[in-house]
Amino acid sequence: MEAVKILFTTSTGLMSLGVIVFIIGMGWFFARMFSRKMREDAAAAKSREAAQRR
Numbered sequence: 447m448e449a450v451k452i453l454f455t456t457s458t459g460l461m462s463l464g465v466i467v468f469i470i471g472m473g474w475f476f477a478r479m480f481s482r483k484m485r486e487d488a489a490a491a492k493s494r495e496a497a498q499r500r
Contacts, residue, residue: 453459
């Protein structure tokens with residue numbers, strides 16, 4: 447419980463909390479971006495494949 451108190455009350459703890467939140471947000475952002483790019487790439491490959499068959 448002391449660690450939680452330090453995390454939320456000291457300047458070092460608050461900065462650590464900010465970094466933790468930033469890293470989690472950055473991971474979420476990159477996961478969404480990579481997922482979107484993979485879907486777009488798969489759709490583009492599928493359309494190229496269909497165009498080559500014609």
